Amino acid sequence: MDGAFAAEELGLALNNASLPPEALRYDVTPLGLHYTLSHFDIPALKASHRLTVEGAVQRPRAFSAADLRALPQKTVRTTMECAGNGRAGMTPRYPSMPWTSGAVATAEWTGVPLAALLGQVRPVPEAVEVAFHGADLGFDSGVEHHYARSLAMRDATDEVLVAWAMNGQPLLPQHGAPLRVVVPGWYGMASVKWLTRIELLDRPFDGYQQVVGYQYRKAAGGEPVPVRHMKVKSLITPPGIPDWYTRRRLVERGQVELEGRAWSGAGVPVTRVELGVDGAWRDAEVFPPAEKYAWQRWRAVWNAVAGEHELACRATDAAGARQPPEPDWNMGGMGNNAVQRMPVTVR
Ligand SMILES: Nc1nc2c(c(=O)[nH]1)N[C@H]1C(S)=C(S)[C@@H](COP(=O)(O)O)O[C@H]1N2
Ligand SMILES: [Mo]
Numbered sequence: 318m319d320g321a322f323a324a325e326e327l328g329l330a331l332n333n334a335s336l337p338p339e340a341l342r343y344d345v346t347p348l349g350l351h352y353t354l355s356h357f358d359i360p361a362l363k364a365s366h367r368l369t370v371e372g373a374v375q376r377p378r379a380f381s382a383a384d385l386r387a388l389p390q391k392t393v394r395t396t397m398e399c400a401g402n403g404r405a406g407m408t409p410r411y412p413s414m415p416w417t418s419g420a421v422a423t424a425e426w427t428g429v430p431l432a433a434l435l436g437q438v439r440p441v442p443e444a445v446e447v448a449f450h451g452a453d454l455g456f457d458s459g460v461e462h463h464y465a466r467s468l469a470m471r472d473a474t475d476e477v478l479v480a481w482a483m484n485g486q487p488l489l490p491q492h493g494a495p496l497r498v499v500v501p502g503w504y505g506m507a508s509v510k511w512l513t514r515i516e517l518l519d520r521p522f523d524g525y526q527q528v529v530g531y532q533y534r535k536a537a538g539g540e541p542v543p544v545r546h547m548k549v550k551s552l553i554t555p556p557g558i559p560d561w562y563t564r565r566r567l568v569e570r571g572q573v574e575l576e577g578r579a580w581s582g583a584g585v586p587v588t589r590v591e592l593g594v595d596g597a598w599r600d601a602e603v604f605p606p607a608e609k610y611a612w613q614r615w616r617a618v619w620n621a622v623a624g625e626h627e628l629a630c631r632a633t634d635a636a637g638a639r640q641p642p643e644p645d646w647n648m649g650g651m652g653n654n655a656v657q658r659m660p661v662t663v664r
Pocket of ligand 1: 354398399451453465491493508510
């Protein structure tokens with residue numbers, strides 16, 4: 318679709334939530350400001366809910382909350398971005414959640430490393446994938462399914478968590494209470510919420526969200542490429558003050574402290590962030606990540622003169638990937654890491 322937003326897109330936008338752009342200022346996003354994306358309804362699971370781990374394992378088992386807390390635990394600070402972040406900026410637009418740029422946030426997740434949990438059930442040598450099943454049920458494109466995703470065994474590293482806490486508090490309903498998966502370095506779709514069942518498979522998982530959803534496709538029926546790690550990206554924390562309706566920024570002239578966030582996927586750090594002012598690029602200062610999977614702060618001072626200006630920022634990661642000027646269009650509107658442009662009025 319193109320042009321005006323549909324009522325259905327508005328409905329999805331109201332049902333989910335963006336990170337307010339000014340909340341880019343927090344190293345760890347406070348609870349309640351983290352973005353949310355839920356495909357179906359938030360299910361009502363009780364704290365007494367048990368997690369089943371079964372399939373291609375020697376000792377299938379159901380774990381209570383107390384069983385899980387008796388296993389080794391770990392807290393990981395992770396930046397999570399929805400694969401659909403920036404979808405509203407792709408033309409033509411795919412009819413789905415019309416994210417602008419706020420489907421990203423950083424939280425500290427506490428839980429049991431997946432490897433420790435799998436050690437309890439002993440996958441058989443034939444196990445090639447681990448599938449995570451959510452409690453939420455609904456339809457997409459006429460197909461009824463529980464939200465579910467899998468990881469290949471080689472991707473199910475020690476850094477994947479089965480988490481029960483976020484920023485030191487029990488998970489909120491919208492973030493997957495009482496139990497969810499957190500897959501650091503990947504787009505958010507891998508981090509299954511409301512986890513009820515982990516299934517070890519001796520063949521690739523064929524769930525809807527795995528093989529139909531979350532694929533990059535250049536055309537209908539085109540060759541699908543699975544959506545995996547986050548791509549390198551950066552955002553500007555909006556300077557000055559906004560206009561209520563347009564959100565246009567108004568800044569006082571003089572030395573303006575600009576800052577923002579930058580991140581990439583797969584634990585690859587960002588090595589360079591450039592600030593663009595009216596099309597001219599220069600290096601900003603970029604700080605190291607507090608933890609391997611956490612976003613990085615960048616800053617630059619701008620000598621702002623009165624008038625209309627356009628700010629932009631562009632990140633490059635340690636693998637040499639750099640943000641493109643325009644989105645790499647695909648049907649689902651996923652993985653848009655194009656450079657952010659922000660019009661600013663200086664008075
Ligand atoms: N069970 C379930 N898990 C899910 C989803 C969902 O709809 N159902 N959405 C996924 C997507 S697309 C994203 S981006 C993240 C968002 O997590 P959050 O809402 O806690 O920010 O959860 C993922 N896990
Ligand atoms: Mo997402």
